[in-house]
Amino acid sequence: MKELLILQSGTEPPPPAFAKRVIAKELSQRLIAPGGLLSLIRCFIESYEIDTGFEWRKIDMICRIIAARHGCSTEIEYLTNICSQLHEILSLNNTHYLAAAVACILSLHDKFPQAHPVVSLIKEVFQAFDYNYLTTNFNLPGTVILAPQEVEQRLNVLHACVCTTKLDWPVQLLVPNLYMIYTIGTKCTKNDDLKIKSRVIVLKCLEKLSKDKLYEMVKLFLFGKDQPGTAGIVAEEYDAGVALKSVADCGDYAKEESVIYFMELFKNATDDALVTNIFSIALKLLINLKDKRHKKGNKEILLSEDDPVLMDEVDQQYAVILQLLSEISTSPKIVQSLKTNPMIVSDFIEYVILKQNSDRDDECITIALVLLNTILTNSDKIDAKFTNLIPVLRRMGENDSSLNSILCKEALSLLSLETPQKKDTPCEKAISDIFDELLPVRAHGIIELTKLIDTGDAETISKKHYIFCIFQEQLKDTDSYIYLSAVNGLASLCTHCTEDVLHILCKEFLQELNPADRSTQTSERINRDAELRMKIGDVIVKVTKRLGEMAIVHKTILLNTMLCAVSDPDPLIRTSALSNLAEIALVLHYRIGSIIYEVLYCIWSIIETDKAIECRRAAVMVISSLIKGLGKDTLVQLKDNLLPIYRTLKNLYRDNNEDTTVRLHAQIALEELNDIVNQFLFPELKMEKQIFVLDEPQDVFK
Template sequence: GPGAAPPPSADTLSVGQDRAVGRALRAAVGLGLVPYLPPGVGQRPGPPAPPPAPPASRGARLHAATAALAELTEHPALGGPLLARHLGLLLAGLCLLGCRPHRGVCFFQGVSEAERARCREALRHILDRVYQPLAVRELLVLQGRPKQVPKTKPALVRAPAWLRRLCGQLLSERLMRPNGVQAVVRGIMEGTGAGGTGAEAAAVDWRKCDTVAKILASCPQQCLSLEDYYRLVCPQILDLLHIQDKLTARQFQRVATTTLLTMAKEHPQLAEKHLLQPMLAPLLRCSETAGTGWCLTLLPVLLLGSLQSVLGVVFSLYSFAKQNVSYLRSPCQEILLWFLEKSEREVSLAVLEGFAGLNSSVRALHPRCRFCVGSEGGATVAVEEAISDEDEALYQKVSSEQCHVENLVELLSHCQKSGLAGDFFIRCLKALTQVAAEDEAASNSAVVPGGSLLELEQYHAEQRRKLLVLQLVATLCESVSDTVFTDVAQVEEFVAATLQRACVSPARGPGAAAEVQTLTMAMGLVAAMLGGAVQLQSSDFAVLKRLVPLLEELTRTYPEPLTQELAADLRIAICTHGAFSPGTVGAAADGVLGKKLGKGAQSPAGIPGEAPSPRGGRTPPRHGRSSPSPAPAGLRELLVSAYDPQPPSRAAALRHLSSLIMQRDPEALRLQEKLLQVFLENVQHEDAFVYLSAIQGVALLSSEYPERILPVLLARYRDPAQGMEDTAAAITRMKLGEVLMRVTQALGDMVFKYREPLVQAFLRGARDPDSALRASSLSNLGELCQRLGFQLGSIVQEVTSCLTAVAKTDPKAEVRRAAVHVVVLLLRGLSEKATKVLQDVLLDLYRLLKHVVVAEPDGATVLHAQLALEELDTALEKKIVVLP
């Protein structure tokens, strides 16, 4: 009929015929080849071979059988089974007849030179047309082990030297062919797990990977030039990194990386030219300057030096991946952290400064290039025209610098244990001190920049660098804590840099807040060490004594009296090796370490109540200060300290109040309304230590008394204090949103009782005029949906209507992106239940996502929408499958 399969060709074998052919081939090989092969040539483990034929007729009979089987390989139906099952023995016969040296005339009686030449030709022909990994594997088997394993049973005779040399030559020819590298790798690795269920087991076999790498890194004798061999083989080695098959990709990548390391060790110049530069070429093309070659002799220097040329582009790619959904974030972070940890400290610090734009040690991304969202979470590079609008160009430049600084600080958070973060912080503080000194000198001289264009450009570049230093220090002060310092010497260097800056230029101007915060943290660190947080030795006091001149100068010159008093007391404590420690030193230590806050509280610097010792472990206080639970008078003192003008003292008081709530102190719980008022007023404070401490206190109170506290918080979130500026009100509401999210986390399953007022509050925040608050509210809404297990009940339509309106009409891309992200969370969290829970709004969500994919200009938002559509498609497919 018309739907029937086409008839098979005349050469196609049936199942019975295939079995008959297999038996015939086994008989032909077993009777025509095996008895005539000498020991060590094609010998396989198994039953003993038949008795050998008489020497006089062995060569002629072997030639007759081999020639017949070689001719049979050309048959379309019989050649496949023969080559698949008996290739090794056929190759052994051809090698023996065509290539064995004339050491005795007995074996070659009846075989002419012409017949031997035809055997050599047949050998080459079969090796060229057969599946190359199979040819490689059979040649390796034919070549045999380099040494006989004593425990092999039955014992195998080692292959003769002429056969081992011949197989090595034939293997080299396989390697030199197009795609020969992959054929050799597959020939060795296949059958040991590659492409099968044992791939994971074989992937960890480093010895096999090392063996393959040594084979690939060694130039064969047939190749006349080492550089010609590298030119031929290196592109194929790089191709191994792009294997798509997941089962074999790990093995191939390990072989490729091991080969690269071996080649770089043995011939660094050629490896640089043919391996590293082609591998880094896409990143080099994106940098501002073209790459240049260099001669290196040490492997670590070679790899680090090659990588340094593209680090600027990798960091830009890391910043792009941080802002978008991309799998490239982790690889980029691993590369950057590996370089920073393996390089010399000065090189790492210079590279970090290059990332921040303070020097040109790294090649930045070309100004005309930018990264765009690619397929499957990747990235592509697009070349843009220069922006003609100067204001827009300036905005893009400032935004890019801010993003780079924030991502740099995020990267540094992973480098705290090595001390790199602390060293970089100190370097930035020294740069800020230099900036302050230059500004002081410039204000005294009142020099106006010269009139030439070059001088004006240099002046603007210097001003830009000063602003970058100020921005970097401010961001570091907000984001890192005193735990970045890993030893006493590093702490001393940090404090010295801070004190020098305070002596040169007391806190004023645009960076005053960051400078005051840094100064209080620095002096509190010294006070904490003197107060017993660290077991100080005499050598440590010798280091700390370097601070005495600076503290003395600060006592004379700093305008703030409390800071002068603390500096004088610290100088006394250092000079007496802590034997005399005035009360101000203890208060400053409590402000940084929160030593009186109890075991569960956290200090303003983000570390536990007792600071970890730089030498490892924790040590008890040397002076044995203790603070029992306060009486009502002590509680009143804490309430007064909660309004202290010094941020450390204020934060310490707030943390102490929080610890009293955790301990369910009766007096503190009786004054819960007063404490709530204190915490809410401090939430509005600009200092991060203060408002984070206040947020913690409000969250603790709310978890203890949700019925009383949550309505107050929701009312404040909806309507902040009257008379407050719009920007300040939005910031306060975002902080209250953080409080609400902490409360929902603490409530656990009880959060369902407050589901509707919480959702309503965040929906209202999503319509606020401030774009940052809108995005924050949507983010909180998504997190709340996760806390609720996506059980929204009757308000699901209101939520989806709000998300639809925001995603379609909001003018800010980050807000639209947040709305679509909430849709992704809903669909992903509900999974198979999405079609049931969202059945009334599913069509609206589908139309919304299609609209975003078609009309949204923001690439990240489009990617979120595509992910949501995939989740929706998966849910619908599962729904269709289960339908009867």
């Protein structure tokens, strides 16, 4: 066939007319022969390699050739022949063959939209994952509808359709498949190629949807089909891949998996319009769910204390949307979109502040106020609709007990300016650097913000809650440099947001790997995580020293954190916790009250049972520090525990097989205890005599 095409397309000299007619007749006969279409495609695409991309002119030529009827057969017979050949080509896992075959199918669909063979082939290709079609035709529970190989082959066909960028493929044909393709993507964890292809198909289709249809599709992705307890189709992953299976009961939709996969889709989205629409849709869903929760009322007040509080469907959806917004709202894509077009969230702000009960501190109002301040700060001109918010903002700002009063006052100050000007202050520049795409720039922004806090910059201190949220968000970064910079930034905020900072730092210090995760992590990764946690422990001690006398107010959370860390499976963390415990007790001047007995019991257990020598050294050192710090109060504070402590220290000191460092700490503790007892039993008598030159002065306080 290739030689015949060359003869027919010759130009110097051109073939005679009768030769063209004979060659065209022969080509038509070969095209409708079995395997003829595949031979035609090979003639066009054998001349280029797979890495050079598709040659669209050649694919377009193939589409024009098959769109014209060839041979003496009728139109239906010709289309039946071509469609059967296209069906065979679709079973081949060749990227170029699939691209050409899909282009031919769409070309036939445009020219013969009512032909039965074309309609049947279109349904077979573009209803491969149609949920309604599959549930109607395969309703026997327990059977596998599509095996992993079939799922992969059908996804390859659809992927070839959406990836042929010069092909005008109709999105309405692919929309019914998106729900099952999204479900396959959420379940796929072993086949990266399949996961990438399903993600590309979904994103390409979402980019072409209108905003109303996109709203319905996002809602379907996040919350699933509203069919609890009914038969349906689910995706299950096996070693061979992901398969589709018919079940009698679909069960609860895996919302946690769906929102995680949706955030992954969002991170890979490159279309700015799609990113903006998804953000506005998430805000719209938040409003709708909030209205539903308000109408539902609080039914928990009728429950007794022993009854469990269960989240219904609306509450679960509300939690999913909050989780999604918390992740995507801080992404550089959304920040950039708000900078270029801040009015995309104006309707959300106006609705929440004006129509909601603004006297309450709920999530929607806080989000709306933060977005409002962002818009006012980055806009050269204030929109007229925002001036309607001034009376409500003033009323909310008068309530000093409200957590949103600071945000309201900041918004009022920005609205009062006739021509707000952007200030390139060090604080604003540092915050802008934190949201940069480059890692070194982000780290530099965190460090600069920390320096501004240490120097007492007025603007930075006024935004302490906002900066606290920024540092808290940076703790999720996997890079250790960013993570430790954020930890140091939180430590600098300790004098301004003491309780919040200590809560976050103690939570990070107590983060422990699950046994299942520990078994999959390498020893290098485990040691790196332990090193990070020990550095956080040092930061906690530094924060405690900064607080000074005020640290006594937070002694409960500090001591409980270190006592909990003493039971950590990692010996390095146990050693760090014991060392930090001694430092914190020193800062507190050993005024720890009855907790001292828990500390002693913990130390006693470490000395008696712990196999790690570092932990035993630290435990004996803590006892030595306690005895030295308590001084004469040791005899009063320790009471009945003093004798067991003395015997334990004496046994450790006399044991020649014991570690030398442990014996040294025990010796120091015994010497301190000996000095205290000597001072108590044999106090120094002051040999003083008062001599008066004149009369003895009268003591007015007698």
